[in-house]
Amino acid sequence: MPIRWKLLIACLALILADVAVAQLAIESQGEVRRSADRLYEHGMVSLDHLRSAQGVLSALSTTFEAREGQGTRDSGPLRQENIDVLLDGLTKIDETLQQSAAIATSEKTHGLIDEVRVQLSRLRASGGAASARKVVSDLAIANDEIATIAAAVLRDGRTTQRAVYAYLDQFRTGTWRAAGIAATIAILVFFLLGRTIVAPIKRATRIINSIAAKSFDNQIITRGRSETAQLLRALDAMQTSIAGQITGMEKERKTQAANLSGTIAIQGARWEAALNNMSQGLCLFDRDLKLMVHNKRFEQMFGARRFGLTSREMLDDPFLHHVLAPSEGAFFTAEMPDGRVIAISRQWIEGGGLVATLEDITERHIADQKMRHLARHDALTDLPNRLRFRERLEKLFGMPGVALLSLDLDGFKTVNDTLGHPVGDRLLKAVSARLCECVGKRDLLARTGGDEFAVIQVGVAQPESAEALAKRLIAALAAPFDIEHHKISIGVSIGIVVNSEKETGTLIDPDALLKDVDLALYSAKAAGRNAYRFFKPEMAETIERRRRMEIDLRRAVEADEFELFYQPFYDVARGTISGFEALIRWRHPERGLVSPGEFIPIAEEVGLIDAMGLWALEAACRQAAQWPSQLSISVNLSPIQFRDPDLSRRVEDILNATGLPPSRLQLEVTESLMLEDDRATLAVLQAFRARGIRLSMDDFGTGYSSLGYLTKFPFDKVKIDQSFVRHLTEPENIAVVRAVIGLSRSMGISVIAEGVETSEHYDVLEREGCREMQGYFFSPPVPALEVAGLLMRFRPQPRMSRPAGEADTSHLAFVG
Template sequence: MQESAARLRASTALLDATLEHMDQGLMMIDEAGVVRVCNERAIALLDLPPELMRSGPDFDEVRRHQIAREDFARCDAALREQVARAPLSTHPYTYERERPNGTVLEIRTVPLPTGGAVRTYTDITARKAAEAQVAHMARHDALTGLPNRALFRDSLDQRLAALRRHGGTCGLLCLDLDAFKAVNDTLGHLAGDALLRTVAARIRACLRQEDLAARLGGDEFAVLLGGEACRRSAAATAERLVAALREPVDLGGREATIGVSIGIAFAPEHGVDSDALLRRADLALYRAKSEGRNTFRHFAAAMDQAAEERRRLELDLRLALQRCEFVLHYQPVHDLASGRVAAVEALLRWDHPTRGPLAPAAFLPLAEETGLIVPLGEWVLRTALRDASGLPPEVRVAVNVAGAQLRQAGLVSAVRAALAAAGEAPERLELDIAERAAEGAVAEENGRLADLAALGVGLAFDDFGAGASSLGALRRLPFGRIKLDRSLAASVTSPESTGLVRAAVALGRALGMEVTAKGVETEAQLARLRDEGCTGAQGFLLGRPTPFSALLPVLGGTVTHPGRRRSRSA
């Protein structure tokens, strides 16, 4: 008997120890509603008075104590009423609630066969915080903390659904940073990330509490205006954003300056569907970029027509590549010392089947935006080098290379293949790189230019003077020629432009580069450019762009058809 009693005491002690060291709180209530067991963990989790719980209280007495302490204040009304006043469930039941101190508990009730129940309390605060963090990350941009595209789209959908049911208006702003790529490429991705965080903070600072800002991706942002929207209030917001984002940003001792272009659309005026509204805000954004950047534009119906026209032109461009509708015209480039033609520049023309002849300005910007400039540029390269075989050996062929082509990893291979197919030496080819493309070139693109120079291809820094001409680009990149922008030739007789030309010639001489003037149209311009030291010139005065077959008079009878033996006329 004593042995059995000892075993019972040992078993009870073990059970008590187990209960007191459980990670879960545990409470057992008998069929009469009396709390028979309550471990220390339950007392701590529920912040209950130990003396009350050790006195064998009625379960309702425990709940009255919790109600008096407003322990259920963070529950919604229905749950608060149920857990605070309803009798113990006669079925297994689990729910979660947050205590006033922020602890989140998972509470499980398991009825006992004899009546009463066992209730366990598990602290799930950390788990719920982790779940909330995962949910937040799924709906927010990790870099800036702003809502991401998914959350913004859901918010816009909900706002438009409410607008369709109840009426009202809302305004949408689409933002795209100006010159961000140049900062990212020049200073590196870490600096670019820091810049985007600063941009996000400035956007937040410009908005009201009811406005929703989001990062849609890359350097694209959007704002959903809260409340009723009108053109004046939307414009005021856009003006604040433009002003804030044009301010310089300190990136670890290096200053960066960008801007922002903004498109604005309204519901229901411009649509009550998310896709339509976003598309029209994007069209207004595109107009802001095309009209100078660092500004904003409201959507107008004419923009839809322009977008449709652009879509048709893009389709026509793709078909034109397949149908070989493009032709090359050539403009002679004269050596001013000898008076002879030193090169011909290949200029693209498009004989559109319904619109007639189109100048490059009508389609090349679209070709570059859509990436079609890459296959189109390769066609120009192959065709110009094929035609070069019909020119005198001392006449080079100059081909323009767009920024999108320069960014292509296969540029050097394409040039090498075109030279091999035409059987021409690299020295016959000169590639003209526009100033804006050369200034924004990153390390990989600089490496491609170095590879082309090593191949023996000539490189010209084109349109020098059209923008903020970069001495750094001229010094670090393997250019052999500077081509002055045509605006300098047009105004060369003015003292200011004469000084610029003189400085460019001195710079070219210091760097060992030839200097060619473009856009020469009068004898006076030619004389001044020659006096200032330009070594080459091209323009309408010296020869208009002409098809290859018409080059014979220009080159003094030295042109043959590509692939035929060259001969000189008497």
């Protein structure tokens, strides 16, 4: 399609778009006019209500004027029947004014109506205490004010409507005028572009066709600096250049024949230069396999060799016999007597002869060997990695006397989190060195994960050798490690699978083997630190029971099978119960009550702890809101829950929903929480503290750097772990308890001891200054329905003298 037609179509499209926009604007103006009419009609509805209120006011005024004329001119209060009429009328007027104010379009009108309503509400509030004359006067004033408001509403509505109509008429005229101007400009642009673009392009087309026909005498006239002028100038330059090039080519063609011999000589020199500057050595043999050509790189690699060297002499040469070795293929590598590695490529020449290129790849070979080593070895410890371990396992297992040991370091994650990854890396290197000293030369020791190692033991009597190796490994890691001035003690758990005699020579599935050894390792870790376990088939049943428990646990969350038990906190100073700790229990439909220690770790692992924790918190707060106000409720939060960025908001929502004051809620967290992201954890704890919620550190003293956590965040309370309380007869445990109580008292932190089960426990803790306790000595955890009875049975008693060594329990009236 010609450019002129394209420009015309574009111009028409612009005009149509302009008309469409104008039409759309006119339609929008019509809609604005209709909206103005509806606004005016809406204002008239408000006016109708005002006039209705006027009518009621007029009727009331007429009624009381008539009654005033019948003998009620005295200034005393109205009679009861007149009061009823007045109040009924004022109520109707107020409802009408309220409706008018609700749809009023002006804030001023709305305010005036509210003033009249206030005036009438005063009259209504007088309850008939005013005289008839006063009532008539107030009604007349209100009637005048409403009439003034109605006149203002009518006047404002008509003024707004006329202003909108005038603006729309003016805008419509302007819209059509702008559309006309835009269409005129589009037509002018069309004609202007037609003259400035189309005509020069036609001239350029004719010139190009002429040049294509090998006519280079076209006269090209250019004027101005426009793009079309630049195009014509470029065509002129192109015509001149092409003509010059054709002339030059003709001259070149005439001289090429004369210089052919010189060119051949030059090409020979270039060939020699290329041959001698190759990065590979090259040698050429004729059909009799005599050396005919070699380059300088060949001489640099192997020294000078005379031309005409025979194949027999080549095969006797220790450096070059590989080149003509009949057993090698077209491409191969060979190791030289001096240790270099040479890549040799051979190509037979059609008609006879051989050409070979030789490249020194020693450095590349060494780098490749390093890469192969790195691909199968751990970068930190230089032990075989999981890939090398798997390859060796597939080859060896099935042979007699083979055992597989899987090792997992106990306590490494805590060291890594508290002392940092550099210390953790150095510890792994030290562990690897000790493990290497324990395994045999034929054994394979591999690092298969972060703190996981594996050993393939070969060629010894089993299972005795595997057990002996496990004991050596445990003993080797039992001694503390000295890493950057830190004395670090860790342990190791070991799972073992042994190739039995009946399995010797059979095909072994490595995946099944690894699964078995993982089951054995899982059993060893469950037994505690520094333990080893051989795989037994019943271990798979244990995992299956765990899987069934996970399924039942998910169903329990949906079926609401959980309930809360409450164990009291005993205030030693006051001899009363100061609060309760909420403890979750799972009432399984078949197994009955399931221990939290059995299902809580699974809930944390599979991601159910968030839902369970929030349910327990809400249930505990709702129950505590019904208790006496001096009793607090303590709820445990799992470290997993702190990974929820909305945890503080969810706790806030629960407090608002249950109505429990934040000061009565205490949240218990463990030291392991502080091993997570310190900054994020402290932010959530500070949000709890700002809300007024008290915070307690549970199991204090059992983890790493406990004292450091008290300086990072000032907890309201620390709970002495029951492992110290149960063995208070041991001096070191008493020292720990005394230190915790003294430190907490100096920092203004209260202390509670858990696991108090005997009068001896109570007696020692009281002497050491522990003012709050918890344990079976006072009460086991009880269901919510038994809390009231527990509070009734537990009454403080006056203390009495006691014999030496006997616990003072005279003030405890509770027996349970």
